[in-house]
Each structure stands twice: as C-alpha cells, then as structure tokens.
Amino acid sequence: MYPFLTPPRQVKIGDAAAFAGTAARAIRHYHQIGLLPEPERGGDGRRRYGYEDMIRLLWVRKMAAAGISLDDMRAAFDEAGDIEEILSRLEENLAVQEADIKRQRAAVQRLRAVGSPLGLLSELVTDRLSHLDPGALRPSDVEALLVTERIFGPLGAAIQASVFIALATHPGLRAEEDRLDAAEAALDDGVEPDDPRVEELAVRRCAQQMALDQAIEAAGLDTAEEKLFEIYDADLKGEEDSQMSAFEAVSRMPYDFSPARMRCTELTAQLLADAHSEDH
DSSP states (O other), X not given: OOGGGSOOSSBOHHHHHHHHTSOHHHHHHHHHTTSSOOOOBOTTSOBOBOHHHHHHHHHHHHHHHTTOOHHHHHHHHTTOSOHHHHHHXXXXXXXXXXXXXXXXXXXXXXXXXXXXXGGGSOHHHHHHTTTSOTTOSOHHHHHHHHHHHHHHHHHHHHHHHHHHHHHHHOHXXXXXXXXXXXXXXXXXXXXXXXXXXXXXXXHHHHHHHHHHHHHHHHTTHHHHHHHHHHHOOHHHHGGGGGOOOHHHHHHHSOOOOOHHHHHHHHHHHHHHHHHHHHHO
8 A cells, every 4th residue: 555645535526536537527427327326425515535435436437448338337336247248248349449440540541542532432442443543533423433332332333433434534435424414414404204305315325325335345344343243352341331222322312303314214224225135
C-alpha cells in the first residue's frame, strides 16, 4: 500500500471523478443504472465517496477501457453473468470492429490514391478504373456506379464500369450516348408510350448497347469481367450488407421516369434479347 496514493477518507463527486479519470455526469449515470451504489451524503446533502467507492470507480474505468459494456459490468459485479460468456462476446465485437477499421483504412487509402469520390466505392470498382486518366469519368458516371453498387454490389458495379471505360475511350460512342440520354429525357415531356418516337429511340438505344458490347469485347474487357468473379472473395463479399434488391431500389429510389421512357426501356430490353438469341 502507498499511503500517498490513497484518496482522503471521503471526497465529493468532483474529486472522485477527477481521481478516477471520468466526469461527474458519468458517475451520476452509474448510480442511475445501478452500477455504482449511491454513497452516503454529508450534512450539506452532497454525495460523499469513500475508499471502496473509489475502488469500484477505478474498476469501472478499467473495464470500460477494455470495451466491456455497462450492462456486462453490472452483471460481473453482481456475479449474475458468466464472465467467460461476457469475454467471448466482447472478443467477437472487437473482431467485428477490427474488420470495420480494416475496411475504413482501405477506403481512406483508396481515396488518397484515387484523389476523387470514386475512391469511396469498392476496391473492385476502383481497380477496374485505375488505368483511366483522371477526369475521364464524368460525375454522372460515378453516380451511376454508386447506385449500381448499392443495388447489385461491388461485382455488379465493377462489371458496369466496362461501359464507362468504353465510353471514356471512344468519343463517338460517348457522343451518341449523350444524344440518347437527351432524347430519353425528352420522353418525360408528355410523350405517350405509343408515340412512334419511343420505338425509334429503343432501336437506337439497342444499337448503341450492341456497339458498346463490341467495344468492350475488342478491348478485352469481357475477359477481365470473367476474372472479376474469381477475385470476388470473402473479403469483398463483406460489403454485400450494403446492397438491396432491385425491387427495393425501384420502389425507394426517387426515379421519376415517365411511362414513355419506361416503355422505351422495355422495348430496348426486348430488342437486345432478340438480337442475342439470333447470335446464338
């Protein structure tokens, strides 16, 4: 025992908090939840903390530093909980936190390496686009990848990145894509679903998609997509928790497409399906 380290016989809450390295507000909370018994009060009505109270406070601080929850502390002090179970649960929680920190550090490293919000997307996506010159992607491209990753996960977004690589490296395809986007947006201005322009635009969109597919194949990006399935291991699959189903996305994402634009999308899908069936 070191007498010079022993606190006075009784101290006020402020001194108790200072000695234990906590705040008076925290000590009051410990009283409220039954973690620290209410001490006796002095003649002035204020709490007075004795040696045993201080020891209890110090143990609480040590347990908190180890990550033990207040509920588990209370159970441990009351001998109402299985200490081994408490420690096992704590170890599991720490493992989860460690994995989260690892992902966060990887995201920060990608942000520093990429130098743009693109670095916040998964490693699959950023690696897929790493060979493009800075600024080759438009903000709208990155936004599309963000939405796709939310719906279909990192693998889906990485595969979609092939389209943006083709657009970034083929000015003619990019120009046609811009024209199609503008024409599709115009369908929202009161155009009826059976308007001839809807079918005409679907034909153009189908042709554009087939041209993109050819550009992707010519660049060997389709082969690279096959490799994506091989490297999509358990570490990356941990990001699947951030996904939602396509149905949920359609119902929750504030899309405002008109019936005409939706009809155009349906016709395009049908034309593409027909084209692929003919090829096979």
